Each structure stands twice: as structure tokens, then as C-alpha cells.
Amino acid sequence: MDEFWVFGYGSLMWNPGFDYAERSQGQLFGYRRSLCVRSWVHRGTQEKPGLVLGLDRGGSCRGMAFKVTAGQEAATLAYLRERELVTNVYLERTLPVLLTGGRKVRALAYVIDRGHTQYAGSLDALDAAEVVSTAEGRSGPNDAYVFNTLTHMHDMGIRDQWLEAVATEVRRRAQPLA
Numbered sequence: 001m002d003e004f005w006v007f008g009y010g011s012l013m014w015n016p017g018f019d020y021a022e023r024s025q026g027q028l029f030g031y032r033r034s035l036c037v038r039s040w041v042h043r044g045t046q047e048k049p050g051l052v053l054g055l056d057r058g059g060s061c062r063g064m065a066f067k068v069t070a071g072q073e074a075a076t077l078a079y080l081r082e083r084e085l086v087t088n089v090y091l092e093r094t095l096p097v098l099l100t101g102g103r104k105v106r107a108l109a110y111v112i113d114r115g116h117t118q119y120a121g122s123l124d125a126l127d128a129a130e131v132v133s134t135a136e137g138r139s140g141p142n143d144a145y146v147f148n149t150l151t152h153m154h155d156m157g158i159r160d161q162w163l164e165a166v167a168t169e170v171r172r173r174a175q176p177l178a
Helices: 073-082 126-132 144-157 160-172
Strands: 005-008 020-039 050-068 090-099 106-110
Touching: 005 020, 005 090, 005 144, 020 106, 020 126, 020 160, 050 090, 050 106, 050 144, 106 144, 126 144, 126 160, 144 160
Parallel strands: 005 106
Antiparallel strands: 005 050, 020 050, 020 090, 090 106
């Protein structure tokens, strides 16, 4: 690649952790943002896994694309591999991303490995909410992860109807019965 771009769909959108020369909202086609990764440490346990985000097949995903600062490509790739490939639940892929304004770039993205034991499958919003509403791990409650993600996404002007439906159901489950 002449330019090294990275596509973020979760915390990478607001906390990339590497130097970048340019950033733009973008859309990735063929994959969707999904709570499809069983979290055994940060948002759940092996006995009661939580759910965190992954890119799963189908649909499209709005996120943030970052053009890595020239000369920082190797350091950025090493950082991302350490951050994203801890349990190898993600696969590195270089995929086409349509940036705001119509420019097309190829960007590194981390997609779910459907053969990995941590892959939770394609859950509907009610099933995902059931897991999220009760799981907790080293980094705190799973619902806090979902609410924080949505807050950051809304601040960036990015909407995700499925994730919003999960959060709505989690809030509904937390309401005391009248």
C-alpha cells in the first residue's frame, strides 16, 4: 500500500493509540458492527462471558479511517497486533473503505474469525441484551461498555440501529417491575 490506513469500528474510532496524519469517517461494505465476540476477561468471565464488538459478515459499517503518519507504519502495525490479536479472535484484512467525500482507500481492519471459540455468532438484539445486562469482567460491567461505545459513536455522529436496540433492551431489563 502506498498509504497505510486503519479502519476503526469500536474503541479505535475515538482511541486509536497511534499517530495519524489524517482521519475521516468512512463506510466499510460487506461487514457489520456486532457484539459477536465472547469476552472472557474485560467484560465477562469464562464461566459467564460478556460480549464485545467485532466486524462480522454482512451489511455495512460506518466507522473512522485513519491514515497512519509516514514512517510510523511498522510501529503502528506492531501496536495494533498487540492490542487486537491478544487471543487471535480477529483476522487482519485489508478492505476497501469509502471515505466521507467519496474517496476510496484500502484500510487494515480486524474482522471476527468465525472459527474461533470466542465467536458468539449472529445474535439478535434481545439475545445480545440478555448477555450484556448480566456480564461483568475485569474492566467492569458489560452494559457500561455498550453504553460508553454508543455515547462516543453519537458524539461522532455515527448511528448503529442494532447496537442502539441492544442498549434499549438492556435499559428496559434494568427497570424495576411496577
